[in-house]
Amino acid sequence: MTVARSIALFVLAAVAEIGGAWLIWQGVREHRGLLWVGAGVIALGLYGFVATLQPDANFGRILAAYGGVFVAGSLVWGMVVDKFRPDRWDLIGAAVCLVGVAVIMYAPRAA
Template structure:
């Protein structure tokens, strides 16, 4: 159950961080205005809170593992919101990154 909770938290964190950054990007680069930028800032703040809910207490481990989630999540976000088409290298890299997440977060630990 702890692994499922952790995976769900990574998913929520990814939506908040990637979505927050995307909203700020839209606000500045696409001239959508301060409401978009403010919404992005709120989402990024909520990402920071969600990250603290991970069952593992090691900040470095959580942030390192989240990097792999961010890689895959960013590509998925771009497909659905920006019409991006990842190539085989993008997909292969994301799979490798997610394998790294699995090792970092859920690999067996010695006592």
């Protein structure tokens, strides 16, 4: 159950961080206004809070592993929201990152 909880928290963190960054991008680059920017700032703050809920107590490990989730999640966000079409190198890179996440977070460790 701990691995499933950890994965769910990574997904929630990715939605908050990537969504927050996207909202700020829309507010500034697409001239949608300060409400979009403000919503993005709130979402980014939520991301910071969600990261603290991970079962592992090591900040460095959580953030390092989350980096791989961020890479893959950003491509998924781009595909779903912006109709971005990743090429095979994007997909291979994201897969490598997710393997890194699995090694960092879920490899057996001595207690």
